[in-house]
Amino acid sequence: MAGKKRLTDNDASFNEDPSLTEDSSADDPSDDDPSFTDDPSDDDLYFEDDLYSDGDFYEEDSDGLSGAVSGGSDDAEDLIEDRESEDAERKLEEAEKERDSYADKKKGNDVFAERRLRDVVLRFYDQFDTGVVPHVVMPSRTKRNLAYNNKSDVWVYGDVESERSAKTVKGAYQLLKTTYVSEFLINEHLKNNRGSTLRELYYITEGWGYAKFGAQSESDRMIEDLEIITSTQREYFHIRPEEDGATIHGPIRIREQTKRGPRVIHCQEDIGEGGYQIPFNVENLEFVDHDAQMIIAIETGGMYARLIENGFDEEYNAILVHLKGQPARATRRLIRRMNTELGIPVAVFTDGDPWSYRIYSSVAYGSIKSAHLSEYMATPEARFLGLQPSDIVEYELATDKLTDKDIQALRSELTDPRFDTPYWKEQINLQLEIGKKAEQQAFAGKGLDFVTDAYLPTRLADLGILKR
Template identity: 35%
Template sequence: MPKRKVIHREKPKEKFSYDPKKVLSKLEEYGRSVLEAIKSGKNPYFDIPMRGLNNVYFDEKSRLIKMGDKLSRRYFLNVAHARKFMQTLLIMAYVKRLVSEGKHASLREAYYANKHTIPGTRENTFEDQRESDPIIEDLERMLGVLREEMHITADRRGYIYGDIVIRDGEDEFNASKLGSGGWAVPGTVEHIQFPEINVDYALVVETAAMADRLIEEKFPKKENALIIATQGQASRGVRRLIHRLHYEEGLPIIVFTDGDPYGWYIYSTIKQGSINLAYLSDKLATPEARFVGMTMDDIKRYGLENVTEKLKGIPPNKKGGPTGDYKRILEEMEYPWFQNREWQRQLKLALKWGVRIEQQALANKSLEFVAKEYLPEKINSGDLLP
């Protein structure tokens, strides 16, 4: 094993401070503009940044997927717009009440709280949550804030384990003293504080099974690491937590996923953001994150040829191809942030060999191999992909 490379925590780049007064101020500003338009006999409207691929671009300087400047205008006195205009005002008023009272609501609760029949009609304000969720996303883009800052949360997913002290309201605890299950990341992490951090870096792990394995092998203690289990695609709460730990606390971020197009996409969203949430990349993405594995090189380096899985779908050189995993890899090869020699080589090898490799395949060596050899060897030698 190579000599241990000391991983230094970086100097914090920012300090986050959530101010509910700013959210309320923005809401009141929109409310006043609508009222003034009505008083002056004008048609009230909202300008909403457009969602979708045609209003998204990759910013080379910040290395983030960002939203463009295209807007759609939503009028009150327009038959095609009136319903959504009304729904927008309803949700804005609801958010104002939540923030003012210091209460939080789930996406589902926000839907039911604002669903009712309009007096004198048979029309409901909302027929389905598929109507209210997009309105909340519209507000995020209009106000330039996270929905969590509007006190609207989603289901929680993911957990952390390691020597880090967390202050959550009146509670303060160490995430390594809560049993092997660690601390479940809540839907919103805006109010969380970190009084004490005694780790060198955060290791973001795709599967809960692998995170559990590392905890059982005492990897966090031996390697002075914080484990962040995403349990699949990282939730907004987990991505925001990763962002805050890096930019506010200076923790280096290392990502460990399966060696397949889905795992690589998980890394991509943590690092650069996503098209759907391009308007939140500067609050959710962490461009300085590095990738430890699994890689195609790992297959031969560690003798894992017999425990690979075939890529799903039809290869590009076969009739009807490319489909499935092959199509996804070709798409990822076109991502601007994968336009470097290291990643292009990995993706081309996956296509050439037609295989993928899961984290759990390392158990073929031994249960302890991933914690005692694989990760320490690669991380301590700096064998990481950009």
């Protein structure tokens, strides 16, 4: 297609389904790729090698990717691709209208997800019917293919594309697995109101014969592929994370759809000090009312508890969100919804080290691995509250020495487009100069009330979130 760059692979050696070999993971590059873990929360920004490797998240030819759709001319292929693209956009619009017509939000979401999955399989049938080799086209998931979307103010995938085609036997197996997974999600999850974790899905495929997956990393990627192909979050497919969600505590009342019916919960008055646990699918939450003036997303549980104990949420009408380290997808989505739908400003409060800055970037700009969902999950208006390297100097906080990995990560961040601002360059270069890092709890050295009585009010005022 015009303006698009297609990654091609003309290697005909892919003639065997890897799941049928003695060592099914031998050809799977994810074994050597640290960005593929068993963590279902898609926290791909936490480790240095994940985000800042020069290569792709996986070798794109490993899944049977091919550059040719058919044996026709480039012009003919462009016409086919343009027609399929227009048809896909039309079907997405129709599915969204149908979803929005349901008064029951959960029912509408389920109908939408089923329709989007069916469209994937029907597209293969249409390609067969028109004499086109079945294929799907997706963006290349690499750091080099990140592009800034001026309309949404987040980082998304650019114009470099990869194509998975049945032109190779291995590619055909991948499309077979795509149809099997789609059928399972429709018939077992959506129709029966059931759900599975990514780990469970991998084991479920054991009985699928040629469509079984050789490793969990392969089935995980399939769910990511379906998200991209269908423009639908996996939570709509009832895919659950392994771990419990993060928590919030603050002046907001929500309505949650549960198996026992709807529940209305005030996230200060109706909960304990542990907070309200964020469900894995926050699309089914409705905001009833709130008195919040700000949202503070907090990396560590210790600081989250400190702010609650000191009554910061009550004094400043703040919704406190415990990120639990690298935030899960549901946490990022809920923060975005509260920001965009309710107009509540967001500030992110983390430790002062390179890994924590990436926690902020995942909230504000999205992650590479889930850049296809940045417009749903990222909150570009989120401000970095701290802990800043300049705070280490100004407040003479207790510190630890930067490790070699810390230094390498900071230098890598200087080349990351999401940190390409004068503010971040100044802060990162300062940290490299002083060679120190600090934790949020270092403020306790100034007294247990210092962070809530002095630091946070001053910093929030500097950001324009709190009026002086």
